[in-house]
Amino acid sequence: MSRPEPGGGGAPPRPGKVVLIVCDSLGVGEAPDAGDYGDGGADTIGHAAAAVGGLRLPTLGSWGIGRLTGIAGVDPVDPAGAVVARMAERSAGKDTTTGHWEMMGVVLDQPFPTYPDGFPPEVIDAFSEAIGRGVLGNKPASGTEIIKELGEEHLETGRPIVYTSADSVFQIATHKRVVPLEQLYAWCKQARALLEGEHAVGRVIARPFDGDPGSFTRTKERRDYALPPAGPTVLEALEGAGVRTVGVGKIEDIFSHRGLVDSDHTGDNESSLDATVRFLGQAGEPTFVFTNLVDFDMVYGHRRDAEGYARCLERLDARLPEVVAALGDDDWLFLTADHGCDPTAPGTDHTREHTPLVAFSPGGSTGRRLADRTTFADLGATIAELFAVPPVGPGHSIAGDLR
Numbered sequence: 001m002s003r004p005e006p007g008g009g010g011a012p013p014r015p016g017k018v019v020l021i022v023c024d025s026l027g028v029g030e031a032p033d034a035g036d037y038g039d040g041g042a043d044t045i046g047h048a049a050a051a052v053g054g055l056r057l058p059t060l061g062s063w064g065i066g067r068l069t070g071i072a073g074v075d076p077v078d079p080a081g082a083v084v085a086r087m088a089e090r091s092a093g094k095d096t097t098t099g100h101w102e103m104m105g106v107v108l109d110q111p112f113p114t115y116p117d118g119f120p121p122e123v124i125d126a127f128s129e130a131i132g133r134g135v136l137g138n139k140p141a142s143g144t145e146i147i148k149e150l151g152e153e154h155l156e157t158g159r160p161i162v163y164t165s166a167d168s169v170f171q172i173a174t175h176k177r178v179v180p181l182e183q184l185y186a187w188c189k190q191a192r193a194l195l196e197g198e199h200a201v202g203r204v205i206a207r208p209f210d211g212d213p214g215s216f217t218r219t220k221e222r223r224d225y226a227l228p229p230a231g232p233t234v235l236e237a238l239e240g241a242g243v244r245t246v247g248v249g250k251i252e253d254i255f256s257h258r259g260l261v262d263s264d265h266t267g268d269n270e271s272s273l274d275a276t277v278r279f280l281g282q283a284g285e286p287t288f289v290f291t292n293l294v295d296f297d298m299v300y301g302h303r304r305d306a307e308g309y310a311r312c313l314e315r316l317d318a319r320l321p322e323v324v325a326a327l328g329d330d331d332w333l334f335l336t337a338d339h340g341c342d343p344t345a346p347g348t349d350h351t352r353e354h355t356p357l358v359a360f361s362p363g364g365s366t367g368r369r370l371a372d373r374t375t376f377a378d379l380g381a382t383i384a385e386l387f388a389v390p391p392v393g394p395g396h397s398i399a400g401d402l403r
Contacts, residue, residue, distance in 0.1 A: 012361070012403045015386055017280055017331040019289040019323060020103075020379070023316065024096065025297035027340020027353025029069040031088050034352045039094075039340070042351035044301070046070050047344040048313065051306035057317045060335075063360050067369045079367035083402050086354035087336070090375040090394070094350045095167045096297075097202040097226050099338025100254045102376040104233040105393025112168030112202040116140060119164065123199055127162070130190045135162040142302070142348055143207055143218060147173055152213045154178065160187065161207075165302075166349035168202035170195055173218075176210050181221055184208055192225040200227060203253075220267030224253035234380035234392045235259025235290070241389045244285050248275045249292035260290075269295040269312065273319050280326035286387060292338075301341025302348045309343045329363030332386060332402070336379060357398075365402050373398075 027044035034040050046069045049055040054073025057065065064080025065071065091098045093111035101108070118124075118138040128134050136150045141163040147154075150161050154175060161173040170191055174184045184206050192204045204225040209218045236259035239245045247255070247263035249272045257263075264275040276291045293316065300309035323333060340353030354372070357379055359365060377395030384390070385397040 012386065012399065013330045014388055015286075015328075015331045017283050017287045017289070017327055018334070018383055018386060019276060019280060019291065019327070019332075020334045020336070020383065021276070021323070022100065022103075022290075022292045023296050023313075023335065023337050024292055024294050025301040025339055025341035025350065026313070026337035026356065027342065027351055028065075028086055028337075028356045029354050031352045031354055037094060037352040039342075039345070039351040039353070042340055042342040042345055042353050043069055044309070044340040044342045044351065044353060045313070046072075047342055048306050048309040049073060051344060052310040055310055056314055059317045059320045060358070063358055064367065064369065065356060065358060068354070068356055078369065080369075081365070081367060082358050082360035083365050083368050083370060083398070084359075085357040085370035085373055085398070087357050087373040087376050087378060088354055089339070089352070090377070093168070094339045094352045095202055096250075096338050097168075097254055099355070099376060100251070100292075101229055101233070103336065103338070104229070104235050104255070104259075104380045105377050105391075105395060106229050106231045106233060107375065107377060107394060108230060113199060114166060114168050115164045116166070119162070119170070119199075123195070124162070126194050127191055130194060131160070131187050134159050137161045137163045140164050140166065143171065143173065144303070147209050147216045147218070151175065151209065151216045155213070160184075166347070169205055170201050170203075171205045171207050173207040173209060175216075176208050176219065181206075181208060185223055188223065188225050202226060222250075222267065223265070224250050226254050226256055228256040229258060232392050233259055234384050234389075235288075237384060237389050237392045238288050238387060241387065242286065243387050243389070244283065244287040246279045246287065246289045247291075248272050248279070248289060249294055251290045251292050254292070269293045269316065273316075273323070277322050277326050280323070288383065288387070297341050297350075301343055301350075304343050304345075304348065306343040324360070324362055327362050329361070331361060331363075333360045334358065334379060334383070335360075336376075359398075359402055361402070363403075368401060370398060370401055
């Protein structure tokens with residue numbers, strides 16, 4: 001892998017607003033160690049584009065995203081409107097929590113535990129005792145498929161459906177007519193308290209659903225209960241320096257509310273982009289908006305829907321000008337991902353990939369394509385330097401390369 005390029009001639013002027021948009025799972029080609037994870041050849045955006053005969057991305061294309069991997073329909077513009085690079089994850093694993101934490105300066109040496117055969121008796125028995133009833137499932141499964149399989153039995157018994165995936169997650173699915181949302185959330189908090197030590201999974205996830213047998217649908221009241229970050233984060237440093245830090249989507253869950261002044265727990269891409277624009281428009285002080293767009297991963301990547309993934313990306317591209325319109329000439333928009341989820345890969349797991357680093361400012365940029373970064377933490381280090389905050393974690397800022 002190429003070594004990171006050194007910084008240029010000093011950081012740009014301090015911005016009033018910075019927004020970081022995480023396109024959950026938008027990988028841009030296999031990571032150097034993809035083979036260790038069984039993900040050789042993975043390329044989420046490239047394969048999604050190929051599956052539909054090409055993407056129409058006038059905004060991202062003009063910013064230079066086509067320089068990061070082969071994307072049918074998107075030319076590799078050079079120079080471009082934004083600074084772009086690829087980032088490789090230094091942490092072990094390929095899950096949401098690990099990726100987001102690393103962006104903010106926390107690198108993990110060991111992956112979170114996973115359960116390819118379901119959770120052991122000591123975990124399930126303790127959870128059942130805590131909630132006063134048994135469970136259904138206890139196996140790796142697709143969330144949509146397991147509610148088809150066990151939803152009717154859940155309606156009859158009131159037992160929650162517990163399942164996992166290739167990620168480090170303890171997921172609890174319940175029907176809204178059988179288990180009120182607040183009860184489901186309380187069960188998730190009980191599970192979070194139980195899952196510690198060797199069974200400290202990255203996230204406990206509430207998965208409410210509705211409807212009738214044969215037409216069950218997951219609803220948007222999902223909640224993630226993550227472990228607290230394993231060290232100090234850029235978010236906390238920004239908050240401590242007086243920057244207004246705002247989380248959109250599941251950011252507040254991923255960071256256990258640490259380092260955030262405000263948040264909006266939106267349920268899909270459209271509402272998340274609406275909230276992002278709203279927070280930026282309201283900013284009257286130095287502000288950092290950290291947004292997760294979950295639909296790429298949850299709705300399309302895991303379900304291996306390449307066409308849906310492609311159209312979702314085109315929809316984001318069409319809405320990015322709204323975000324840009326809320327920024328001033330000294331402000332910055334960063335776009336990245338936390339891992340890949342190649343919709344053409346076998347199975348339903350995430351894929352170990354490079355992620356994009358796209359940095360755009362209405363005031364202009366050098367338009368350079370930088371060398372590959374060796375950690376996602378370079379992104380957090382860059383944001384910290386832009387706000388004149390001391391760095392957190394092992395990242396190296398590229399602020400000096402932006403203008």
